Amino acid sequence: MTESAKAAQPVSGQRILVTGGAGTIGSTLVDQLVDAGAAEVVVLDNLVRGRRENIAAAAEKAGDRLTLVEGDINDLGVVRELTAGKDLVFHLAALRITQCAEQPRTALESLVDGTFTVIEQAVEAGVKKVVASSSASVYGLAEQFPTTERHHPYNNDTFYGAAKAFNEGMLRSFHAMKSLDYVALRYFNVYGPRMDAYGVYTEVLIRWMERIARGERPLIFGDGLQTMDFVHVHDIARANVLAAQAPVTDEVYNIATAQEISLAGLAEALLAAMDSDLTPEFGPARQVNGVTRRLADISAAARDLGWKPTIGMDEGLRGLVAWWQAETQGISA
Ligand SMILES: NC(=O)c1ccc[n+]([C@@H]2O[C@H](COP(=O)([O-])OP(=O)(O)OC[C@H]3O[C@@H](n4cnc5c(N)ncnc54)[C@H](O)[C@@H]3O)[C@@H](O)[C@H]2O)c1
Numbered sequence: 001m002t003e004s005a006k007a008a009q010p011v012s013g014q015r016i017l018v019t020g021g022a023g024t025i026g027s028t029l030v031d032q033l034v035d036a037g038a039a040e041v042v043v044l045d046n047l048v049r050g051r052r053e054n055i056a057a058a059a060e061k062a063g064d065r066l067t068l069v070e071g072d073i074n075d076l077g078v079v080r081e082l083t084a085g086k087d088l089v090f091h092l093a094a095l096r097i098t099q100c101a102e103q104p105r106t107a108l109e110s111l112v113d114g115t116f117t118v119i120e121q122a123v124e125a126g127v128k129k130v131v132a133s134s135s136a137s138v139y140g141l142a143e144q145f146p147t148t149e150r151h152h153p154y155n156n157d158t159f160y161g162a163a164k165a166f167n168e169g170m171l172r173s174f175h176a177m178k179s180l181d182y183v184a185l186r187y188f189n190v191y192g193p194r195m196d197a198y199g200v201y202t203e204v205l206i207r208w209m210e211r212i213a214r215g216e217r218p219l220i221f222g223d224g225l226q227t228m229d230f231v232h233v234h235d236i237a238r239a240n241v242l243a244a245q246a247p248v249t250d251e252v253y254n255i256a257t258a259q260e261i262s263l264a265g266l267a268e269a270l271l272a273a274m275d276s277d278l279t280p281e282f283g284p285a286r287q288v289n290g291v292t293r294r295l296a297d298i299s300a301a302a303r304d305l306g307w308k309p310t311i312g313m314d315e316g317l318r319g320l321v322a323w324w325q326a327e328t329q330g331i332s333a
Contacts, residue, residue, distance in 0.1 A: 007181040007249035009088055009129045011241055012037035017086045017127075019043075019073050019118055020093030022050025024194045025133065025187075028237040029090055030055050034062040036241060041065060042082055045093065046072045054194050073114035076121070083118075083125035088244055091118050091132040100160035111163035119170055123178045130182040131243045134168055134252060136229075137161035138186060141290055146297035149186070149252050157290070168252055181249040183305075185239055188256035188296050192233030192316060193323035204263075208270055209324050217278045218271065222285035224264030226292040229256040232311035232319075242305040256296035257309040273317035 016033055020026040021043030027050070033041050041062065043055060047070055059066050071078040073093045083089060093114065100107035115132075122130050139147055140155030153165045167184070174180040197206050208218035239255045261269070267280040301307045311319075 004247045004249060007129060008247035009181075009244045011088070011244055013039050014087040015040040015085055016088045016090065017042050017044060017082050018090045018092065019045070020050065020091070020133075021045055022047060022052065022054050022068065023092060024054075024192070024196065025190065025233055025236050025240075026050065026090070026092040027054035027058070027194055028192070028233045029092070029240050030058045030066065032237050032241055034058045034066060039065065041067075042086075043068045044071055044073065044078065044082055046070065049096070049196055051194075073118050074109060076117055079117050079121045080124070083121040083127060086122075086125060087128050089118065089122045089127050089130045090240055090244075091115065091130060093118075094133065095160075097137060097158055097160040100163065101158065104159045107159055107163060111160070112166060115163075115167045116170060119174050119180070123174055123180050128181060129244055129249070130171065130180060131240050132167060132171060132182060132184045134184040134186045135161065135164045136186050136188040136254070136256070136294060136296065137291075138165045138168070141292060142294075145293065145295045146258060147254070147295060148297040149254055149300055172250060175250045183243040183246070183248060184252040185236075185243060185255045186252055187236055188229040188231055188254065188294055190233060190236060191230055192320055194233065195320070197324060197327060205266075205270060205320065206324070208267060209274070209321060212271060212274050212276050212278060213325075213329070215278075217281035218267040219281050219283050220263055220267055221283045222263075224267065224280065224282065225262055227260045227262050227294060228266070229258065229260060229294040229296050230266075230313060230316070231256045231309055232316040235307075235309045235311055238310075239301065239305065239307045242307045246305045248304050251300075251304065253301040253305060253307075254296040254298050255301060255307070256294075256298055257313075258296055258298045259313070260293075260295045261313065269313055269317055270321075273314065273321050
């Protein structure tokens with residue numbers, strides 16, 4: 001059997017560890033793994049951002065097939081215990097880019113040391129494949145659009161992006177040293193249900209929904225011309241499942257929609273999704289991050305993983321609004 005064919009791993013009937021599985025993307029992946037018939041799903045999450053409620057529905061469905069272990073990816077003993085006997089590891093635990101900038105040492109311990117522990121123990125345990133979450137942040141402000149996976153990482157100047165690039169490097173080195181099969185997925189701009197509506201690092205969409213619900217105009221700092229490439233959390237979770245199943249190893253893939261939307265366009269789309277006739281308000285520019293454009297080339301994921309995004313922005317934003325209203329205002333979705 002070729003190296004690539006050996007890397008095709010089913011999800012059904014498998015014993016699986018999901019780090020960060022109580023978070024936005026991880027919990028959505030847990031739903032899909034349970035639905036796909038995984039034999040056992042263990043979530044390792046220290047709940048710094050994740051929430052038990054995120055996996056409550058999956059837990060009800062899965063019964064004793066799903067376990068939440070409240071613990072840290074830096075805890076070697078716990079990671080050793082939880083990787084033992086697993087077929088697959090989905091590694092999603094990480095801190096947000098903003099927190100990494102404010103607390104680089106904490107970020108180093110979590111994103112770098114923690115990821116090392118997960119990879120090292122996955123190898124020790126003889127796990128068949130690791131699917132890891134990377135980020136478009138590895139590109140910084142790209143020089144070529146649409147941006148392919150071959151684009152260099154030297155324009156990134158964030159600690160978060162640096163850690164994600166090093167994570168990819170670690171995976172590659174463990175593939176070379178220890179024949180670890182892995183796929184890393186570079187998500188672009190993520191949105192969807194279970195986005196953090198409570199924490200300090202809430203996304204712009206959450207802040208805007210709060211304002212619009214109060215009858216206030218969504219506030220854009222600067223001209224709103226910077227663009228993003230949004231991809232729905234359900235599509236991202238599906239990319240993880242396909243990355244496990246596809247006969248590929250030692251590869252990274254962009255996960256995005258290949259659709260560019262400006263910040264101002266996003267505000268307009270959100271207003272439409274909330275049936276509001278308000279218009280965006282523009283405030284003084286704030287230098288939050290230097291990435292003014294994102295647009296991915298996603299042909300590699302289509303070719304090798306059979307993955308394509310299925311949820312468009314209008315549908316996705318309406319679903320996000322319905323979830324957020326149910327979550328925060330007790331209005332049923
Ligand atoms: N959301 C985005 O825009 C985005 C974009 C690109 C990549 N990613 C990556 O996708 C992955 C999932 O992101 P998300 O949006 O679901 O974020 P999230 O914050 O909702 O989920 C991350 C989870 O990891 C947990 N966690 C953090 N540090 C931990 C540690 N040391 N030990 C155990 N658990 C820990 C958190 O409690 C949380 O539940 C992350 O690796 C992230 O870097 C996210």
